[in-house]
Amino acid sequence: MFRCSATCCENGRASMQQVHQCIERCHAPLAQAQAVVTQELERFQDRLSRCTMHCNDKAKDALDSGSKESHVKLQLENCVMKCVDDHVHLIPSMTKKMKETLAGIAQ
Numbered sequence: 001m002f003r004c005s006a007t008c009c010e011n012g013r014a015s016m017q018q019v020h021q022c023i024e025r026c027h028a029p030l031a032q033a034q035a036v037v038t039q040e041l042e043r044f045q046d047r048l049s050r051c052t053m054h055c056n057d058k059a060k061d062a063l064d065s066g067s068k069e070s071h072v073k074l075q076l077e078n079c080v081m082k083c084v085d086d087h088v089h090l091i092p093s094m095t096k097k098m099k100e101t102l103a104g105i106a107q
Contacts, residue, residue, distance in 0.1 A: 001030050032105045040098050048087045055079035 008014070008022035059076040063069065 001026050029105050033102050036101050036105070037098060040094055044087065044090065044094055047090075048083060051083035051087065052080055055083060 004026035005023045008019050008026060011019070011022075014022070055076055058079060059072050062072045062075065
């Protein structure tokens with residue numbers, strides 16, 4: 001990207017607008033790659049967040065129905081740990097998907 005941008009600046013006959021457009025074309029693959037990674041990480045984080053929110057809802061319902069706080073805390077902890085374990089297993093497939101998508105972005 002930096003070499004490409006430097007090459008854009010070496011053209012002494014190009015206008016400022018042409019140089020700017022050339023540099024933007026050089027930066028486009030990086031911007032696309034960043035968007036892919038950001039989107040995948042946000043999706044992963046949202047899924048994990050929804051899972052832990054479900055655990056919190058179950059714990060609140062248990063407390064409201066009269067369950068002992070110590071028992072509810074243990075259930076909440078186990079539920080959240082299961083969320084984390086389940087989502088850790090998603091990381092390899094998420095990584096593979098990102099690598100495949102990133103490989104398809106033009107350099």
